[in-house]
Amino acid sequence: MKMILDVDTGIDDALAIAYAVGAEEAELKGITCCFGNVRVETAVRNTLQILHVLGAGDIPVYAGENTTFAGKDFIPAEVCKRVHGLNGIGDVELPEPTKNAEKEDAVTFMATMAEKYGKELVIVATAAMTNLARFIERYPEKAAGVGCICVMGGAVTVPGNVNRYAEANILADPEAAKYVLESGVHILMIGLDVTLKTMMSAEAMEEWIRPWREAGTKAGDKFAEMVHYYCSHEVGKEGKREGAIHDPLAVAAAIHPELIEFFETNLTVETDGESRGRTTGDLSRLKCREKTVKVCVDARVESFLNDFVGTVQKAIHRI
Numbered sequence: 001m002k003m004i005l006d007v008d009t010g011i012d013d014a015l016a017i018a019y020a021v022g023a024e025e026a027e028l029k030g031i032t033c034c035f036g037n038v039r040v041e042t043a044v045r046n047t048l049q050i051l052h053v054l055g056a057g058d059i060p061v062y063a064g065e066n067t068t069f070a071g072k073d074f075i076p077a078e079v080c081k082r083v084h085g086l087n088g089i090g091d092v093e094l095p096e097p098t099k100n101a102e103k104e105d106a107v108t109f110m111a112t113m114a115e116k117y118g119k120e121l122v123i124v125a126t127a128a129m130t131n132l133a134r135f136i137e138r139y140p141e142k143a144a145g146v147g148c149i150c151v152m153g154g155a156v157t158v159p160g161n162v163n164r165y166a167e168a169n170i171l172a173d174p175e176a177a178k179y180v181l182e183s184g185v186h187i188l189m190i191g192l193d194v195t196l197k198t199m200m201s202a203e204a205m206e207e208w209i210r211p212w213r214e215a216g217t218k219a220g221d222k223f224a225e226m227v228h229y230y231c232s233h234e235v236g237k238e239g240k241r242e243g244a245i246h247d248p249l250a251v252a253a254a255i256h257p258e259l260i261e262f263f264e265t266n267l268t269v270e271t272d273g274e275s276r277g278r279t280t281g282d283l284s285r286l287k288c289r290e291k292t293v294k295v296c297v298d299a300r301v302e303s304f305l306n307d308f309v310g311t312v313q314k315a316i317h318r319i
Contacts, residue, residue: 001147002029002117003254004110007247008127008172009046010037010084011230016126016247017047018223019308021056022315025255026122029113030060032106034127035074036172038088040066043127046088048097053219054315057099064106064131069176074128079162083230090229092222110135114142122254126152126247128172133179143185152250153177154191154279156267156295166277167192170269174277178269182282187293189267190250191279194260194296198249198305202231202241208305211313219316245308252304253296259307261298264291 003026007013020028031051033043044063051057066074085091102109110131113121123146125132132151136143143149153169154177160166170177181187200208205227213224231243253260266285270278 006032006125008036009043012247018312018315022311036127049094052097062106062109068173090226111139119147122148129176133176150188150254165275171277181267195246199244205231262294262296
């Protein structure tokens with residue numbers, strides 16, 4: 001399959017990039033950058049650095065806009081600085097990339113790839129849905145012709161992680177998410193309903209990724225540093241250091257659909273009041289026989305983690 005990643009490169013986006021780079025089943029055609037954990041310019045810089053350290057600098061990177069679907073300038077939430085560090089990747093210093101972002105914008109690139117590859121193309125979005133919303137709005141037929149659009153975002157059967165209603169990627173641009181989910185384009189949603197099932201203690205997470213640190217490569221060292229920061233600053237309800245493998249699970253769902261279980265429904269997003277950012281059933285389409293969103297609710301977590309760790313191991317051995 002051909003793949004586009006749409007990211008707001010924080011730590012788990014970086015892990016998703018490494019996973020996609022190492023995956024033999026997917027050919028990563030390009031990475032588009034949105035906002036969420038960081039602003040677009042920081043996401044672009046982090047993405048270029050991640051690709052460079054992986055020896056994958058030939059993969060092109062495209063910038064989206066810093067304005068939300070409603071036309072407002074985006075400012076990252078303070079919690080993102082705690083979880084992902086001031087630079088978005090755990091304050092880990094990476095070598096300067098040798099390339100810049102492409103001149104073509106993110107949405108145009110999505111459209112170009114959709115026209116070229118059609119059903120062969122998979123888009124995995126792990127950021128705010130702003131780039132996706134603009135893609136669907138401007139090129140509805142091309143968007144509908146893509147093989148799969150898989151998003152990491154939402155919380156349907158569980159509370160949010162920013163507040164009790166909203167998941168972070170949805171709350172970054174609720175209007176964009178509402179547009180995407182109501183557009184009629186088929187979406188595979190990998191939300192907190194399933195990503196939280198990958199939650200583990202900091203000690204367990206560091207044990208899982210120990211082979212990266214022992215690989216003896218710069219990439220292995222840097223990714224291990226990022227994971228250490230991530231699971232040291234993501235604190236659970238009981239004050240325990242822990243973390244979940246959110247964004248890579250969306251990549252896994254696109255590559256290995258046999259790992260996940262889902263139910264089909266029609267969703268919308270609330271954009272007003274205290275519950276702004278909540279993903280919920282679309283009452284206006286309650287009786288519609290056609291369902292456009294597959295909400296992932298379970299996964300073979302052990303199989304996923306084994307594949308994730310091993311695949312990233314391949315990526316960090318590229319150079």
